[in-house]
Amino acid sequence: VTGVSIRREVTETSPPELRRDPVAGGWVLLAEERMLRPRAPDPPPPPSDAATCPFCPGRETRTPPEVLAYHDPPGSSCWSLRVVPNLYPALRAEGAAEPRIEGLYERRDGIGAHEVIIESPRHEQDLGDLPGPRIARVLAAVRERMLDLRRDPRIEYVLWFKNRGAAAGATLDHGHSQLIAIPIVPGSVREELERCREHFRSGNRCLFCEMIDQEQSDGRRLVAASGRHLAFAPFASRFPYETWILPRGHAPSFEAGSDDDLEDLAGLLGGVLLRLGRSLGRPAYNLVLHTTPCREPGLDYYHWHLEILPRRTPLAGFEWGSGFHINPTRPEDAARHLREDGP
């Protein structure tokens, strides 16, 4: 037991709060309740055991009641996917949307929602192990929950992300991803939006549409393609084997996609995760969806995309403080290996 956890017990918890960094401009969510969840000892925890996993079938009462479930076959009592509120939510439904200013500082109530998508009843299956139609169901659940969550007028952004493996910040091994609905637009997305708006103003063209053209005609960084989507290693990859997936046609919002779009995307995403698994040996990874803010859905200048960030390098460190990344693997080499490791 460390000094911190001893103290924690005698410290009162405060409601979650969003704070804006006046220097960097980004937002931080202070969510003390998360300290009360099963905590990692100093080396990362061992993968959770299927014998005790709260996401495995038969332990449904160990999570809050589900907000969405799919059954397979339809109408049966067997679930194939569940969406549940996080047992240790970082955000709360109650609170005011108005900012509170105190000199240089801005804070807001940490209102919003925090949900977990349990992607499969089988403990050992990760997203990339699922067949295409099952991945499409996960994507459909993301879309359904995003459309529902953004009906709350206080919500400005819904973030879908996945931490896979302890090195990527996962504390449970059972395949899952998370949705966070927040009353602000995250810093990276806000900066992307501004840069894309600027680019559109100067040439009347979506930056991502132009990037897709350049990647397709260049070819060296392409990883895979489907009828409607493209996967490539970004030119300035921050991580070895970083891979982005985008719709080939202009599409600002992921959640506006049709069932056919999701099926096409599912096939490509599954193939990319398979390639990453073959090239890197089932790496830890983060997956983050960048889509439009809830209140700005139909933008000419923005284009949704998925970022897949494998977490293999031990070099993550000073990058947090500088925004400057060192990557030992050229994206052209990563893309070539991933192309070779196809199905």
Added chain:
Amino acid sequence: VTGVSIRREVTETSPPELRRDPVAGGWVLLAEERMLRPRAPDPPPPPSDAATCPFCPGRETRTPPEVLAYHDPPGSSCWSLRVVPNLYPALRAEGAAEPRIEGLYERRDGIGAHEVIIESPRHEQDLGDLPGPRIARVLAAVRERMLDLRRDPRIEYVLWFKNRGAAAGATLDHGHSQLIAIPIVPGSVREELERCREHFRSGNRCLFCEMIDQEQSDGRRLVAASGRHLAFAPFASRFPYETWILPRGHAPSFEAGSDDDLEDLAGLLGGVLLRLGRSLGRPAYNLVLHTTPCREPGLDYYHWHLEILPRRTPLAGFEWGSGFHINPTRPEDAARHLREDGP
């Protein structure tokens, strides 16, 4: 041996290259040579052994010849600090400063320098274990090398940072920090500069000077103070126990500090590292210096500062992709614990 390292042997290395992300705006250094250094297996490596450590006395020939050394007592043959080029440098001295544009993409030669400051001959001593005058010597070495490195007109920024502990990205246990001299200004610093310039325009006041006033009159986030410097937990702390150290008077460039400034800073920095060690049990941490770009030394609107980022939380993950951080510890609580854990 993974597929990646097998392939690595047959892949030709390319010279280091800087690439700009057209969407996020930040820079990435692709430095393949770093792949050739002793590589971490998938769980982080055990701390390096004093019996084989290349930074320990008697193994000076296992590093490149030093560019700076201090001896203690002066004139003796015993070194107390060495600065050596990194054996696996991420940057090279040769190359052109001009950018190369290719459609949407910008790249530059990875010119610059990468040096290691070996802070003590004693393997087990970290920066925070040194007495104040020895810390002042480390800071003096940083200043001396920064002033020398920025004489190269191609260099735009010199980054001083320290990764302590495997969880913070350190691959060697012997106390050391690093200097990276690069021909661009890192993304986070560029954004800070712009936000500070904006703030100065609107009120004719340095944002950091104003922040110091607000922190001092508020008091809840103060950690410690010396005659010339102040340490506090920033309002929007991204990490538990994140601590910044700033000069109390307006000072844009760290490297313009006098010997007296460095002595004062050394005392405060040592005290803060001691407090962090007591509160968190010798945590892994990153330390990053933010100072002015080499070609913009005397700015009215910028104020150097040290960021100390303890790496305790297992939650680092999706933050990379979103710029949105979740921190389970309120900076007011962290600051209170650190105040209580003083010398």
